[in-house]
Amino acid sequence: MNHSHPDLRKVNVTRYVTPLREGGSLPALVEADDEFLYVLKFRGAGQGTKALIAELLAGEIARLLGFKIPEIVFAQLDPSFGRSEGDEEIQDLLRASEGLNLALHYLSGSITFNPLVTTIDTQLASQIVWFDSLVANVDRTVRNTNMLTWHKDLWLIDHGASFYFHHAWQDAEQHALRPFTYVKDHVLLPQATELEEVDAAFKAILTPEKIRELTALIPGEWLNGSPSFESAEEHRQAYAQYLETRISNSQVFIKEAYEARKAYI
Structure with a gap:
């Protein structure tokens, strides 16, 4: 098992692709300014930043122990992001999540x-x-x-x-x-x-x-x-x-x- 521990990168979310209805954090598939797709966990979801802290801390402990974990990044959500979103529920979530969120690299085809x-x-x-x-x-x-x-x-x-x-x-x-x-x-x-x-x-x-x-x-x-x-x-x-x-x-x-x-x- 690999016990390396990389530093976390920060990306800016550029495109909301689709909601992922699984899980209490109401995640979504998004694209960032590095042109990669991520599963974004929103700070404005029901459990707030507590769920993001748990995701970050447990995920990076797992990585340190050598488990395979999708790359975790900090994801910045600009206040103007999502203004054109037609779904009111999603727009409310985006508005409540302005600032620093958490995202995991999307494992396409998994x-x-x-x-x-x-x-x-x-x-x-x-x-x-x-x-x-x-x-x-x-x-x-x-x-x-x-x-x-x-x-x-x-x-x-x-x-x-x-x-x-x-x-x-x-x-x-x-x-x-x-x-x-x-x-x-x-x-x-x-x-x-x-x-x-x-x-x-x-x-x-x-x-x-x-x-x-x-x-x-x-x-x-x-x-x-x-x-x-x-x-x-x-x-x-x-x-x-x-x-x-x-x-x-x-x-x-x-x-x-x-x-x-x-x-x-």
Whole structure:
């Protein structure tokens, strides 16, 4: 697996192509000034910038761990963009999303991962289950795997449902120490037999220094205004502290995953 971590680029959205009705963030396929197509996640959608932070932070953690993740970019939406849009609902969403949004490179021709058709080996399954347990990603189920097959490789997408506790920021420290009970619904849990081996390898990668580098990527304008924190920097530190605590206590969610696997044995 490749453990490189590229810097995030910034693009300007130039054309709204089509809405993608899947997901709570009401994403859309757009074109940017670099002439590439992206799946744009809007800051003006129902879950606001929280979903963008989760997408950014979980996605870049996954990339650091070596998973294949579509390139994540910051996407600027100009105030004049979308004025000619005929659909009032879409126009309202565009107006509410002026400024900095998040987008992922569009994997043209990809197909949704089907666990009945494609078998994942136990190491990769264990790696994905460990990662999702770390970031509290509730959205990798049989109903919605949020994985794609592209050029014969497995790609992870859609992490906006991760860090679900941050919508309220209540008892974050206690939450970091809790098992990930939703792992029982994880599509790859039956194959996740190597969690202990994965744990050692991934904890060596996710050092406090790396975690701080990743949380530093979160734009200040997505963090300002939270009543739970006095500053954007304090807000970033809360994410970093959550992750560092959860990583150092990973046996809690590993044990939960092994207990949940008993239902499949």
